[in-house]
Amino acid sequence: MLKVVLFDLDGTLVEQEHAAARAVVEWAAQYGITDPEVAARWAAISDRHYRGYQRRELSFAAQRRARVREFLGLEVDDTEADAIFDGYLWRYEAGWTLFDDAIPAVRRARAAGLRVVVFSNGNTAHQQQKLDRFGLTAEIDALISSEQLPAGKPDPRAFREALALTGVESDQALMVGDSLTNDIHGALAVGMGAVLLARDGQHADVGVRRIASLDELSW
Numbered sequence: 001m002l003k004v005v006l007f008d009l010d011g012t013l014v015e016q017e018h019a020a021a022r023a024v025v026e027w028a029a030q031y032g033i034t035d036p037e038v039a040a041r042w043a044a045i046s047d048r049h050y051r052g053y054q055r056r057e058l059s060f061a062a063q064r065r066a067r068v069r070e071f072l073g074l075e076v077d078d079t080e081a082d083a084i085f086d087g088y089l090w091r092y093e094a095g096w097t098l099f100d101d102a103i104p105a106v107r108r109a110r111a112a113g114l115r116v117v118v119f120s121n122g123n124t125a126h127q128q129q130k131l132d133r134f135g136l137t138a139e140i141d142a143l144i145s146s147e148q149l150p151a152g153k154p155d156p157r158a159f160r161e162a163l164a165l166t167g168v169e170s171d172q173a174l175m176v177g178d179s180l181t182n183d184i185h186g187a188l189a190v191g192m193g194a195v196l197l198a199r200d201g202q203h204a205d206v207g208v209r210r211i212a213s214l215d216e217l218s219w
Contacts, residue, residue: 002193002219003168005109006119006144008177012197012214013102013118014130019095020046027088031072045071050121054152060123098134105214106139112219115141119162119175121152121182142166153179154186163190176217184208 010016021039028038046067053063065081068074076084109116117140120127124145131137142165146152149161163170170191177183178197187194188208195217196210211217 001172002114002174003172004115004117004166004174005219006117006162006166006173006175006187007106007140008175008179008183008197009118009120009127009130010122011178011199012176012183013099013106013136014134015097015099016092016095016130019097020092022095023088023091026091028071030087033072042067042071054121054146054155056151060147093129096130096133098136099214101214102134103136103139105217106136108217109219110139114219115166117142117144117162117166119144119153121146123147153182154189156186156190159186159190159192163192174219176214180206180208 007013020043024042025038028034028042049058049063049066049070052058052066053060058066061078061082064085065078068081068084069076072084074081074084106116118127118131118136120143122145124143124147127143127145128137131140131143144162144165146158148165149158151157153159159170159175163173166173171193173187174193174195175183175187176195176197178199180196184194184196194208196206196208197214198210198212201212
């Protein structure tokens, strides 16, 4: 019997991808970088270094510094790298928005007697900031960030530890997220149920349960 729904946060409940793209275009222009591939290049660099953090090869702060140094091609010390990254960060944070279907979906789950957990690869403080800003903290039962775990999604250890923290068996938990690799494949690998949120119609033929909006989510 289903007892817990685990929602991913970024791209599932909170929109941050477009916020990142807008932020980096404005931020990079300060350093004379204005080519059309700015956002895509930043996303690729960020993803690579963030995966290093998820594998615990870098600290959270170190992956931010690595992104700055590679993207801007600068040799700067940690203090300066942190200051430079802050110029991107405040723009990024200002651009976050809450998906319209997020809170209704969470409330339906709780009305059905299910516990609701946000399970994210993000940094705990950063993700809590999002939950607080959009009123999600009062709507959920817990936040589990990969920072608390031995590795990030899709590593099976992350999912097993999340299950242990929620106190349920794998067949009693459902993962809902927008990443086919991190959320869906990771959950299925440990025997959890999973629903892929494909807001833009992607992943049409991947052989997993798929929805285009959280309004379609059912238990």
